Amino acid sequence: MSFDILETHELVGVIRNFPPQSSYWLNLCFPNSHFSESEYIDFDIVDKARRLAPFVAPNVQGQPMLDRREAVQKFKPAYLKPKNALDPRRNFRRRAGEGLGGTLSPSERNDAIIADTLLDQSEAIDRRFEWMACEAIVNGMVTVTGENYPTQIVGFGRRASNTKTLTGTARWNQPSTATPISDIKSWASEMLSVSGRRLKRVTLTPAAEVAFFAAQETQDILETRRGSLATAERANASGEVAYKVMDIPGGVEVWVYNDVYENNDGVEVPFVQDGLAVLTGEVEGVRAFGAIMDDDADWKPLEKFPKMWKQQDPSGIFVMTQSAPLMIPGRPNATMVIHVNG
Numbered sequence: 001m002s003f004d005i006l007e008t009h010e011l012v013g014v015i016r017n018f019p020p021q022s023s024y025w026l027n028l029c030f031p032n033s034h035f036s037e038s039e040y041i042d043f044d045i046v047d048k049a050r051r052l053a054p055f056v057a058p059n060v061q062g063q064p065m066l067d068r069r070e071a072v073q074k075f076k077p078a079y080l081k082p083k084n085a086l087d088p089r090r091n092f093r094r095r096a097g098e099g100l101g102g103t104l105s106p107s108e109r110n111d112a113i114i115a116d117t118l119l120d121q122s123e124a125i126d127r128r129f130e131w132m133a134c135e136a137i138v139n140g141m142v143t144v145t146g147e148n149y150p151t152q153i154v155g156f157g158r159r160a161s162n163t164k165t166l167t168g169t170a171r172w173n174q175p176s177t178a179t180p181i182s183d184i185k186s187w188a189s190e191m192l193s194v195s196g197r198r199l200k201r202v203t204l205t206p207a208a209e210v211a212f213f214a215a216q217e218t219q220d221i222l223e224t225r226r227g228s229l230a231t232a233e234r235a236n237a238s239g240e241v242a243y244k245v246m247d248i249p250g251g252v253e254v255w256v257y258n259d260v261y262e263n264n265d266g267v268e269v270p271f272v273q274d275g276l277a278v279l280t281g282e283v284e285g286v287r288a289f290g291a292i293m294d295d296d297a298d299w300k301p302l303e304k305f306p307k308m309w310k311q312q313d314p315s316g317i318f319v320m321t322q323s324a325p326l327m328i329p330g331r332p333n334a335t336m337v338i339h340v341n342g
Contacts, residue, residue: 030329080325084098129327172211178211196331233246303323
């Protein structure tokens with residue numbers, strides 16, 4: 001067979017042609033990208049207080065004001081390096097969907113196997129990007145741990161009080177006493193105060209959605225006879241992992257989210273713990289990538305760098321994709337997480 005596909009630019013082209021997976025948190029909160037020329041990713045944490053300009057007499061010197069409190073964090077991102085050894089015997093077996101008896105040559109099957117492998121690796125990396133984005137939004141930090149990598153917690157400076165737990169009759173699963181609409185209005189005011197950004201979206205997990213719509217206050221606001229401008233649509237049966245169910249006056253959308261990933265034991269795990277409401281404004285998140293420590297990549301920062309090489313004896317091909325990511329919420333206090341059912 002021809003090994004032109006070994007050329008790096010062709011491998012990158014193959015990856016770019018793959019359709020993206022579900023990327024709810026990435027698309028919602030991380031619209032920007034940054035590529036670091038070093039193996040480290042640096043990011044600033046700025047504490048900007050809402051200070052008043054001081055009064056002085058017109059004939060005296062100006063009054064000094066405190067500068068913004070700024071800190072720079074440096075993080076060496078953990079590598080993502082999914083790698084597969086391709087078994088040459090697969091080139092002589094009929095592929096799924098191929099005509100009985102086989103209609104492809106071993107060379108054509110090999111190219112298809114390489115494309116399938118790159119797709120699997122790319123999807124696994126995309127899923128990790130989404131996991132990191134979700135962790136940054138929901139927890140205000142990302143815990144990075146792995147084989148031969150010491151556990152590191154990357155915090156982004158979000159206020160501890162941006163994570164809340166409702167108790168007693170305030171819990172949303174107490175329909176006669178819960179006040180979810182009033183709660184959201186209060187949290188929106190708090191978010192504006194601490195981040196300078198308006199609340200744009202409330203993302204509910206399934207249990208939180210059930211409690212939200214069961215609450216009497218929600219039912220009251222949806223009563224059209226009182227002239228309410230709130231609208232709801234809960235009949236979505238498409239099976240999507242995220243969809244909008246309500247518009248609250250003031251430009252706030254309510255979405256339901258129920259995406260999962262598979263852990264190393266093959267068990268499906270929800271990205272977001274059930275029973276949560278996640279509030280987001282304009283987070284201004286950044287998808288940051290460190291330089292690839294590989295001479296074939298010319299040590300450049302890339303979102304993904306695929307490579308392939310041959311082993312001579314026994315004959316075989318290895319395929320690997322590398323990335324050095326970190327998802328950074330530019331305004332971490334424009335996120336809040338509430339355990340609404342206690």
